[in-house]
Amino acid sequence: MSEIKHEVTKDPITGVETTGHVWDDTLQEFNNPLPAWWLWAFYGTIIFSIIYWIIYPSWPTGLAERGFLTGLSTIEFTSDKGEKVTTHWNTRALLAQEMQNDENELKRQKMVKEVAATPLADVVKDPTKSAFVLAYGKGIFGDYCAACHQSGGQGVIGNFPNLVDDSWLWGGDPADIETTIRKGRKGHMPAHKGTLSDEQITAAANYVLSLSGEKVDPELAAKGKEIFNTKGCSGCHTPAATGMKALGSANLTDKIWTQANVPGADSPEAKIEAVKKIIAGGIDREMPAWESRLSNDEIKVLVAYLKLLSQ
Ligand code: HEC
Ligand code: HEC
Known part of the structure; x- marks a missing residue:
């Protein structure tokens, strides 16, 4: 091991000072300080x-x-x-x-307030307001409602009602729709498989389908009508079977199906089966309440949006 010397010298070639450390007699290190700017x-x-x-x-x-x-x-x-x-x-x-x-945001908020304060009939007549409702309502609907009712509001038979066909379980007045959104709804129909025999359920299904103009067995439909009026169906659906908005009981005469997948059935037998399934199994489904999650103004815009879509 050679001794380490300390001697600051200048490198003859570059002119840069060394650190003064020398190893192995000749090995030296340049002292290049960092540039001042760095x-x-x-x-x-x-x-x-x-x-x-x-x-x-x-x-x-x-x-x-x-x-x-x-x-x-x-x-x-x-x-x-x-x-x-x-x-x-x-x-x-x-x-x-x-x-x-933000200017646009302020404009938007002003418009929401205006729409909320305007009677629906006037919103519908005003092209600026209704264009705003369609655009802004679509956004809220997409965020909060489309997961169940689908982005176009067409729903899913058996699960979520169609909101754009202007047929309403719970009433289609703006005030009814507002209550539905605010408070939520519970759709309930009891299962009948314990109280009616399979023949009785088949007969009732024939009757229900006859109300929508479907081809059915007339004898069974006549029996079904009697069952309908004596076994409690008419109590909820009314004797004319047009439904009651206070119960959310479906109108069974309007050819619109929200639970029984009649439109998806490809034969008369399959239609009977689809209706039988609902009568036998009953219905339990729930629309959540939005009052605590959406502002009053947003709910008003949604009501106007649904009315515009279902016109
Ligand atoms: C978790 C699923 C779900 C979400 C989310 C949902 N709904 Fe519903 N909605 C339902 C169900 C289920 C029903 C049917 C209730 C019944 O059977 O009576 C319903 C019913 C309705 C009805 C009544 C339809 C009629 O025929 O009377 C309206 C109006 C409605 N929803 C609007 C909305 C709006 C607006 C939103 C968004 C703020 C929304 N729903 C979000 C499940 C949902
Ligand atoms: C306690 C009240 C109640 C009774 C009793 C009742 N229903 Fe219903 N029914 C309802 C309600 C409420 C709905 C709609 C529920 C929903 O969609 O959320 C319904 C829906 C239906 C549907 C589905 C309609 C569709 O659009 O898909 C059929 C079919 C039906 N009922 C037939 C019957 C028959 C037949 C009986 C008698 C055997 C009967 N109901 C008894 C309350 C009742």
């Missing part, structure tokens, strides 16, 4: 980060009130209740603030 840029990033930490939410720390340092920067926006709220900088408050100041 160093200052580096110090700059450190200074920037310190300022950033002071202004914006940064370090997680158990000592701070919120579990992290919130920073000095604040955002002011108006809460849902109309109060001015000042809070530490955060993206949710930033979004709220932008929504309150």
